[in-house]
Amino acid sequence: MLSVYLGKMDEAIYHPPTYFDNRYKDEWITNPLSVSMIKDIDSSDVVGPYLIQSPVLGPISYKELSGGVKTLILLAFDDSGKIFNASACGDNCSKWILRIAEKKDLTINLRHIMDFGSNKFDIRIINTGETVQDMHRFVEIAGDYV
Amino acid sequence: MHGKHKVIVQNNKLHYEFIIKRNITIVQGDSATGKTTLVDMIDVAVRQGESSGIDLICDVPCRVIAGNDWELILSNTKNHIIFIDEENSFINTQEFAEKVNGSDNYFVLITRESLYNLPYSVEEIYGIKSSGKYQNTELIYQQTYQIYPRQESLPIKPRKIITEDSKAGFTFFENICKEAGLSCESSYGKSNIFSVLKKETEDELCVIADGAAFGSEMDKVFKAIRNRKNIKLYLPESFEWIILKSGLIDGNAVKTILAEPEKYIDSTEHISWERFFEKLLVEQTDKTYLKYSKSKLNEAYLHEKNKSAILNSLAEGNLQISPTLPYLK
Structure with a gap:
């Protein structure tokens, strides 16, 4: 299930892409989930752990992946117990955050109102203890904190 | 700094082109649209110049500021367009806001967070999108677009008005609402x-x-009302801008300024445009029967002819307080 802490959170990793660059593991990139996320968000193909083919930048390394994808990969695979600021992700990443949270208990920090789409979901707001099922209620609560 | 400035950044793969015309510009939007790439390219171009292989074309110098010594660097940077990427949490601090206030630099801030300490315009919140190939080359053309474009689902004929203003602007709208x-x-x-x-x-x-200072509120307000068709936002630059635009003030000076405000608004004097428009209206009406004060509405603005001119100005922006009033178009 997805839990969200809204607003400033001192213990959260503020800029996950930087953390990713320094804590990345080769096997994360070639995992089928990462391959799908990189294809969807960055429109790029994973050739191997050290090579990704971008339609814009050509052959790139993991360091040139978007901040959003780097954060998603951390949310999926990092087992350090760190909480990441998912405001490094655009709205195009939100469906992947929900998908990752289907497989495990995931806690993120949000400092903006991410759009989780028009479908129903379960998101626990840590600030209030309430679990919300749609964007209408999510915005009502989040607007007081971000 | 004042005026509008075109910025072109390009290498052999990417061509960014956009115009900056206010002291604070926000860039946000989806992941993987090239925001960080833009900042990285500017940074390398500034540090390494021509040897970087990146063309950075602008009529004023650009630079990137990052890291813990931002205050020191900013204190020694004049008349630049300064780009700051989202990794820098200081952009959400009061200390940073104080540095922006009165600065002769323009700031382009990459962030999805709402910066409540800074008065930025809803019109200067942009995303980046790819617009295909640039002029028959292999370059990918990266352009900015307004996240909150002017909406055309109008005219608005409300049953109730809520103003952020509690003084002159509110008095005006309260009066005409009462009549209607x-x-x-x-x-x-x-x-x-x-x-x-x-x-x-x-x-x-x-x-x-x-609208000139509503940028930090826009994300949550926009998301709160987007499925409530009965609620509309009317975001002129400011109440004073509406009056200036109404034609009540004689002469061409105001008209000329309103056509291109960025030419006349210096960032060192006005942190946001609505403060400039207030000052302009105060100056233009001084020693006249329309003498304006933000703290208390001069009753002359409620005289029938003047009120009508302001309401017509609103109607041009598609806000019809009451279509039954005879002086409305």
């Missing part, structure tokens, strides 16, 4: 509009706020 049989209330500041809207169940509601 509508209700009008103040939220007592832009930061209260979100909470006021949460409680509101009234049909056909219109929120009037100063």
Whole structure:
């Protein structure tokens, strides 16, 4: 299930892409989930752990992946117990955050109102203890904190 | 700094082109649209010049600021367009806001967070999108687009008005709403509009706020009302801008300024445009019967002819307070 802490959170990793660059593991990139996320968000193909083919930048390394994808990969695979600021992700990443949270208990920090789409979901707001099922209620609560 | 400045950044794969015309510009939007790449390219171009292989073309110098010594660097940077990427949490601090206030630099800030310490315009919140190939080359053309474009689902004919203003602007709208049989209330500041809207169940509601400084509130207010068709936002630059635009003030000077405000608004004097428009209106009406004060509305603005001119100005922006009033188009 997805839990969200809204607003400033001192213990959260503020800029996950930087953390990713320094804590990345080769096997994360070639995992089928990462391959799908990189294809969807960055429109790029994973050739191997050290090579990704971008339609814009050509052959790139993991360091040139978007901040959003780097954060998603951390949310999926990092087992350090760190909480990441998912405001490094655009709205195009939100469906992947929900998908990752289907497989495990995931806690993120949000400092903006991410759009989780028009479908129903379960998101626990840590600030209030309430679990919300749609964007209408999510915005009502989040607007007081971000 | 004042004026508008075109920025072109390109290498052999990417061509960015956009115009900056206010002291604070926000860039946000989806992941993987090239925001960080843009900042990285500018940084390398500035540090390594021609040997970087990156063309950075602008009529004023650009630079990137990052890291813990931002205050020191900023204190020694004059008349630049400064780009700051989202990794820098200092952009959300009061210390940074104080540095922006009165600065002769323009700032381009990459962030999805709302920066409540800074008064930025809803019109200067952009995303980046790829617009295909650039001029028959292999370059990918990266352009900015407004996240909150001017909406055309109008005209607005509200049954109730909520203003962020609690003084002169509110007095004006309260008066005309009373005549038209509508209700009008103040939220007592832009930061209260979100909470006021949460409680509101009234049909056909219109929120009037100063667009020139509403940027930090826009994300949550926009998301709160996007599925509530009965609530509309009317975001002129400011109430004073509406009056200036109405033609009440004689002469061509005001008209000329309003056509291209960025030419006349210096960032060192005005942190946001609505403060410039207030000053302009005060200056233009000094020693006249229309002498303007923000703290208390001069009753002359409620005289029939003047009121009519302002209402017509609103109607041109598609806000019809009451279509039954004879002086409205």
